[in-house]
Amino acid sequence: MAIEHIVIVGGGTAGWMAAAALSRLRAGRPVSITxxxxxxxxxxxxGEATIPPFxxxxxxxxxxxxEMMSCVQGSFKLGIQFVNWGRIGDSYxxxxxxxxxxxxxxxxxxxxxxxxxxxxNRPIQLFNMETMAAHFxxxxxxxxxxxxxxxxxxxxxxIDAGRYARFLRTYAEQRGVVRREGKVGDxxxxxxxxxxxxxxxxxxTIIAGDLFIDCSGFRGLLIEQALHTGYEDWSHYLxxxxxxxxxxxxxxxxxxxxxxRATAHSAGWQWQVPLQHRNGNGHVYCSSFMADDTALxxxxxxxxxxxxxxxxxxxxxxxxxxxFWNKNVVALGLAAGFMEPLxxxxxxxxxxxINKLIxxxxxxxxxxxxxxxxxxxxxxxYARIRDFLILHYKSTARDDSDFWxxxxxxxxxxxxxxxIELFRHNGQIFREDDELFTETSWAAVMMGQGIAMQGHNAxxxxxxxxxxxxEYDAIEQSIQYxxxxxxxxxxxxxxxxxAAA
Ligand code: FAD
Numbered sequence: 001m002a003i004e005h006i007v008i009v010g011g012g013t014a015g016w017m018a019a020a021a022l023s024r025l026r027a028g029r030p031v032s033i034t035x036x037x038x039x040x041x042x043x044x045x046x047g048e049a050t051i052p053p054f055x056x057x058x059x060x061x062x063x064x065x066x067e068m069m070s071c072v073q074g075s076f077k078l079g080i081q082f083v084n085w086g087r088i089g090d091s092y093x094x095x096x097x098x099x100x101x102x103x104x105x106x107x108x109x110x111x112x113x114x115x116x117x118x119x120x121n122r123p124i125q126l127f128n129m130e131t132m133a134a135h136f137x138x139x140x141x142x143x144x145x146x147x148x149x150x151x152x153x154x155x156x157x158x159i160d161a162g163r164y165a166r167f168l169r170t171y172a173e174q175r176g177v178v179r180r181e182g183k184v185g186d187x188x189x190x191x192x193x194x195x196x197x198x199x200x201x202x203x204x205t206i207i208a209g210d211l212f213i214d215c216s217g218f219r220g221l222l223i224e225q226a227l228h229t230g231y232e233d234w235s236h237y238l239x240x241x242x243x244x245x246x247x248x249x250x251x252x253x254x255x256x257x258x259x260x261r262a263t264a265h266s267a268g269w270q271w272q273v274p275l276q277h278r279n280g281n282g283h284v285y286c287s288s289f290m291a292d293d294t295a296l297x298x299x300x301x302x303x304x305x306x307x308x309x310x311x312x313x314x315x316x317x318x319x320x321x322x323x324f325w326n327k328n329v330v331a332l333g334l335a336a337g338f339m340e341p342l343x344x345x346x347x348x349x350x351x352x353x354i355n356k357l358i359x360x361x362x363x364x365x366x367x368x369x370x371x372x373x374x375x376x377x378x379x380x381x382y383a384r385i386r387d388f389l390i391l392h393y394k395s396t397a398r399d400d401s402d403f404w405x406x407x408x409x410x411x412x413x414x415x416x417x418x419x420i421e422l423f424r425h426n427g428q429i430f431r432e433d434d435e436l437f438t439e440t441s442w443a444a445v446m447m448g449q450g451i452a453m454q455g456h457n458a459x460x461x462x463x464x465x466x467x468x469x470x471e472y473d474a475i476e477q478s479i480q481y482x483x484x485x486x487x488x489x490x491x492x493x494x495x496x497x498x499a500a501a
Contacts, residue, residue: 003210003363004031009184009199009222010215011037013047013161014333014350016168018213020061021354023175029363033176034207036199038183043165044217044334045312046245048273048280049077049260049344050156051436052096057351061171069497072163073276075256076139076489077156078130080343082448084264087397092448093259094343095130096154098440100475103468106460109443110427111472113456114463122476124447128440129479130154134259138486139493145485149478156344158260158273158280180207184216187226195328195366196222211366213357214331218338223321223331230322231337237390237412238318239403240268240340244296245282245312250274251305255490262342264396265298266290267403271341276499278308284340289403316340320382325374328366330357337382342392345385348436352381384435387416388445395420395449420446426455 006022008015019035026033058068068074079095086092100108112124125131129150133139142152173179182201190197198208199222214222223229235241250256256274263270268285283299296311320337324330332353339345356377360370394412398404415432422428423446429439447453487495 001210001365003361003365005209006031006033006211006213007199007207007209008033008035008213008215010217010333010335011035011165011169011179012043012215012217012333013165013347014335015213015215016165016172017057017347017350018215018332018354018357019172019177020168020175021057021358022213023172023177024061025358025363026176031363032178033172034178034180034209035172036180036182036184036201036207039181040183043162044314045161046243046280046282046314047161047341047347048159048275049080049271049341050159051344051348052154052156053348053351053436054156057354063171066497068164068167069157070500071167072157072159073499074160074497075158075274075276075493076258077158077260078134078139078153078258080260080262081134082262082264082392082445084398085262085269085392085396086448086450088400090448090450092444093125093131093134094441094444094448095128095134096156097128097130097151098438099124099443100127100472101151103471104459104463106457106463107427107429107439109439109453110456110460111463111468113427113453114460115469115472117456124443126476127479129482132479132483133486134257136483136486137255137258137489138483139258139489140482140486145482147478147482149474150482158256158275160275180205184221187222189226193327194227196226210328211361212329214329214335215333217334218316220321220331220335222329223323223326223335227326227329229326229331231317232319232322233317234319234339234386235317237386237410238340238393239286239288239406240284241316241318242287242292242295243282243284243314243316243340244292244299245280245314246296246299246303247278247280247308248303249278249305249308254304255488256493258489260344263302264398266401268295269342270299270302272303276493279304284342286403289401289406320379323371323375324353324378325371327371330374332357336378339382339386339389342389343385343437345389345436349378349381349385353378380433381436383413383415384433384437387413387419388437388441390416391420391442391445392449395446395451397450420451424451424454426457427453428457
């Protein structure tokens with residue numbers, strides 16, 4: 001059956017991202033797109049830190065970066081700082097860009113290790129522009145300087161989630177998406193095909209569709225409540241199951257940091273996401289090891305200023321739907337699954353879900369082959385991200401609480417055990433299944449958590465001297481030069497995209 005009517009249920013970040021991206025279909029084919037959302041139910045109200053592919057998502061939609069950033073009171077993000085994860089007092093940055101660059105096909109961290117064992121004490125962080133700019137609170141986009149000897153600056157955004165959804169709503173409505181306010185009560189299913197045929201709102205309006213995108217949040221109104229798809233629970237690997245969010249004003253007058261901060265506490269961790277006008281904060285914790293009021297006390301005691309809202313309490317079960325695409329329903333966002341925001345991957349998974357949907361979608365109808373491909377590819381993506389998140393918990397030396405003792409000694413997937421052992425042995429990192437995280441990502445977190453390389457790729461020893469050494473030194477000097485000439489992040493924001501009134 002041809003797809004003429006697409007219905008999106010949910011108007012949070014997932015719903016409006018899907019609506020904005022799909023609205024572009026309408027330029028080619030007469031397809032109607034309706035988005036249903038309920039102000040009474042509201043959105044999850046969190047989700048403000050992103051990663052670099054999100055910049056591309058906005059670019060593909062031809063969104064003006066300055067206008068969007070100004071509207072969402074956004075700031076730039078060069079990576080994530082992890083505090084107290086390996087041990088209390090430790091801190092490292094997982095940067096978005098690479099360490100140096102490949103030399104004769106050898107990843108930079110092998111070359112670094114070669115010189116390191118030979119007595120060169122320079123930390124690898126000196127060879128990463130994003131880390132150094134973050135350290136000095138500076139920011140510039142590649143477009144703002146011209147140097148052939150350095151890779152581009154990789155960045156993402158910190159956004160006010162509510163404002164971003166409203167921004168995309170305007171974008172999508174201007175391109176013909178129709179918004180319906182109302183609460184979905186009933187979902188009708190065809191007895192023969194098992195396809196969803198329509199949803200009924202509380203005012204009895206029936207909205208029929210050929211393809212349904214379930215962006216209804218944790219409840220998974222269509223994918224779970226109507227189609228009973230099932231859920232794979234991963235809380236044995238990632239045991240945190242609650243969060244409390246509490247934005248605050250930055251009363252100490254400190255400038256917005258160009259990175260997200262994730263500070264580990266005794267049974268979880270706290271995020272700090274700096275926007276231009278406030279900080280987003282929250283404490284993700286494990287309810288088996290910490291009571292709710294303790295979690296809130298810890299959060300309140302570790303934020304920069306007066307709370308700007310009431311605490312927002314959230315409960316979740318880490319995991320994924322057994323199918324992300326079932327019959328004619330595709331789940332995106334929290335309806336598809338949830339992994340804690342430690343590496344800001346949820347909005348990214350919405351983005352890649354939309355990309356895959358658009359690539360697979362044929363308006364001639366839904367086929368089982370499309371469904372199978374979408375589910376297989378998305379499943380791999382989720383699993384690789386899951387392993388990366390587990391790494392932060394498993395590879396800790398912390399023994400100051402029952403929670404960390406549990407995480408340090410828990411069983412983890414074989415795929416992760418292999419990754420850690422290969423890295424420890426000679427720094428080898430294999431990226432699998434087009435996984436999101438780069439070699440630098442894995443190396444940064446493994447080293448940051450205290451997993452030391454015991455050797456390196458033997459080919460690194462065969463790189464010629466003195467040219468390799470000269471190039472190696474030049475990378476550090478070029479990074480130093482560029483970072484010294486970058487403006488402060490605060491100045492950059494006030495010139496490039498000052499928050500709209
Ligand atoms: P929601 O925001 O819950 O939206 C659901 C929509 O469905 C709402 O519009 C609601 O009104 C509608 N709806 C529900 N039921 C009905 C009904 N019956 N009828 C009509 N409408 C209905 N992601 C990141 O990438 N970075 C982060 O830093 C980050 N931090 C997070 C922190 C926490 C604690 C949590 C829980 C999540 C975080 N996320 C983060 C994830 C991110 O918040 C979500 O991926 C994102 O907001 C998308 O949510 P959503 O649109 O799927 O769901």
